[in-house]
Amino acid sequence: MPPSPQQPPYPNQPGSPYGQQSPYGQQSPYGQQSPYGQPQPQNPGPYGGSPYPQQGPQPGGPQQPPYQGWGGMPPVVPPPPKKSRVGLILGIVGGVVVLIVGGLVALGAIGYKAATTFPDAKNKLTLPKTLLDDKYTFSKDLSGADGQAIESEANSSWNAKDVHAVVGTYTLGGDATKGNLVVSGMYGRFKDADQIRRNMMKGGAENAGTTVAVPVKDFDLDVTISCEVLVQDQAGTKITMPSCAWADGNTAATIAIVDMSSMSQDPSQVDLAALAKETLQVRSEAIKPIG
Structure with missing residues (x-):
């Protein structure tokens, strides 16, 4: 007997206008037929895989292990990144800059002394490309940022005139993690160089902490x-x-050398005589004639 006019052809019969259709009148949007009239979900579950266990590798991209549930092993959390050694060193160098710049700023607090003749301006303090026979390489010029306080205070003191600040950092072989040298100084016309040098040392020691x-x-x-x-x-x-310092009629500066091997050194074991000789060499390499 032919089918009733009100009934559509059997869904698998060729010529059906509905293609692959559920016997309950619903077409599966996922490309396969559910035996119960509901579509069989093929999209990933909330944890990156099907909500039903899958066996074997699945096509279509990289595979993820099935979700282990509350009783499974927790995901591996990578350890926090270690602190940057460069950041640590630069933080310490920054503290040294503050320390020795403070020594120069203290010049403004020098008490009154009978005036004497200012020496002629013959030499200036510079920041060469390298220091200590090319051992340290120039890194950063801080004269603008940190030098303003030095110039302001020094020019208001009784024994300094025409002051120009010079502040710079150097790295050992171009690598800040190996070592750093800090120069904080000034050039101009100075009276009583001995008093200036002593106050530079005193000013650095009076910094907080x-x-x-x-x-x-x-x-x-x-x-x-x-x-x-x-x-x-x-x-x-x-x-x-x-740290070490010098002062003469035209230049004055404090030198500090910082590296990982010495920053935790017993203070009593520091070879100050050797550092004094290095400071003298820095002076000879950094001072240039004016003109």
């Missing part, structure tokens, strides 16, 4: 070099900071 571990020692070389060892507390860590 800083204590004097080894008092100032003077080394009589071509000029007098004064050195000391300070200890600074940076975020709960004690940092050993040896």
Whole structure:
């Protein structure tokens, strides 16, 4: 008997206008027929896979292991990244810059003394491309940012005139993680160089969080070099900071050398005599005639 006019042809019969149709009148949007009239979901479950266990590799891209449920192993969480060694060193170098710039700023607090004649301006302090026989490579000029306070205070003191600040950092072989050298100084016309040098040492020691571990020692070389060892507390860590300074009629500067091997060194073990000789060499390489 032919089918009733009200009944559509059997869904699998050729010529059906509905293609592959459910016997319950619903077409599966997922391309396969559900035996119960509901589409069989093929989209991934909420955890990256089908909600039904899958066996074997699945086509269509990289495979993910099936979700293990609450009783399975938790996902592996990578450890937090280690702190940057460069960031640590640069933070310490920044503390050294503040320390020795503070020593120069303290010049403005020098008391009154009978005026004497200012020397002629013959030499200037520079930041060469390298220092200590090319051992340290120039890194950054901080004269503009940190030098303004030096110039303002020094020009208001009784024994400094026509002051220009010079502040720069150097890295050991171009690598900040191996070592750093900081130069903080000025050039101009200075009276009583000995007093300037002593106040540079005193000013650095008066910075907050800083204590004097080894008092100032003077080394009589071509000029007098004064050195000391300070200890600074940076975020709960004690940092050993040896520094040396010189001052003459035209130039004055403090030198500090910082590296990972010395920043935790016992202050009493610091070789200040060797640092004084390096400071004298920095002076000879950084001073240039004016003109």
